[in-house]
Amino acid sequence: MSDHPVAPxxxxxxxxxxVVFTSVRTDGDxxxxxxxxxxxxxxxxxPGFLGMDIARTPGGLGVxxxxxxxxxxxxxWRAVLDHRAAQSRGRAEWYERYAVHVAKVERSYAFxxxxxxxxxxx
Amino acid sequence: MSDHPVAPxxxxxxxxxxVVFTSVRTDGDxxxxxxxxxxxxxxxxxPGFLGMDIARTPGGLGVxxxxxxxxxxxxxWRAVLDHRAAQSRGRAEWYERYAVHVAKVERSYAFxxxxxxxxxxx
Numbered sequence: 706m707s708d709h710p711v712a713p714x715x716x717x718x719x720x721x722x723x724v725v726f727t728s729v730r731t732d733g734d735x736x737x738x739x740x741x742x743x744x745x746x747x748x749x750x751x752p753g754f755l756g757m758d759i760a761r762t763p764g765g766l767g768v769x770x771x772x773x774x775x776x777x778x779x780x781x782w783r784a785v786l787d788h789r790a791a792q793s794r795g796r797a798e799w800y801e802r803y804a805v806h807v808a809k810v811e812r813s814y815a816f817x818x819x820x821x822x823x824x825x826x827x
Numbered sequence: 828m829s830d831h832p833v834a835p836x837x838x839x840x841x842x843x844x845x846v847v848f849t850s851v852r853t854d855g856d857x858x859x860x861x862x863x864x865x866x867x868x869x870x871x872x873x874p875g876f877l878g879m880d881i882a883r884t885p886g887g888l889g890v891x892x893x894x895x896x897x898x899x900x901x902x903x904w905r906a907v908l909d910h911r912a913a914q915s916r917g918r919a920e921w922y923e924r925y926a927v928h929v930a931k932v933e934r935s936y937a938f939x940x941x942x943x944x945x946x947x948x949x
Binding site: 714716722725758761769772801803804810816818 | 838844851881882887888889927929931932934
């Protein structure tokens with residue numbers, strides 16, 4: 706996985722979409738890391754892609770949340786051929802199990818140390 | 828943090844809500860672990876609580892997604908006094924920064940190794 710700046714994706718003005726991907730990996734890398742890096746690059750090219758939060762507990766659950774401006778942006782990302790190939794390989798090799806929840810964000814807010822109040826975007 | 832079975836929360840029948848909480852911690856535990864365990868117990872008591880996915884990259888980003896049947900369940904959880912106290916202490920001590928995205932799940936699906944096809948709940 707590439708180095709991520711350690712900061713959560715900031716709230717955007719609702720409505721926007723969050724695609725929650727939760728997974729448990731199989732043992733070993735099996736080329737996963739390289740493909741994951743490539744996918745993180747590719748998704749940046751999708752118009753309407755707003756950012757991605759990625760976390761994985763070692764040996765445990767991984768949770769990735771991709772944020773998109775609208776359904777069209779999600780559709781475009783789903784249609785990318787290299788992405789489809791990666792999903793297929795994920796089912797064949799990389800994932801023991803996963804779940805996907807596609808959700809429309811209705812409100813969001815953030816906190817940053819040193820700032821007096823929450824910034825609400827509702 | 829308590830031991831979680833290493834499996835993603837399964838899709839529920841939409842619509843339901845996903846509350847995405849992304850955070851960067853301050854250094855040290857400062858009582859965080861004990862409170863986190865308590866919160867994980869407490870939220871189970873909320874009618875309409877559907878489950879929680881938790882992942883944290885060591886030294887990096889944490890992503891927690893709580894699933895709720897409806898807005899009322901979220902409101903009820905937000906009103907729990909011990910939860911409010913924990914949130915307040917989180918801003919004072921535990922979190923460098925965080926973001927919250929409250930989103931209505933429109934569709935979801937899952938994959939489990941050994942099963943031929945995705946189970947769609949749309």
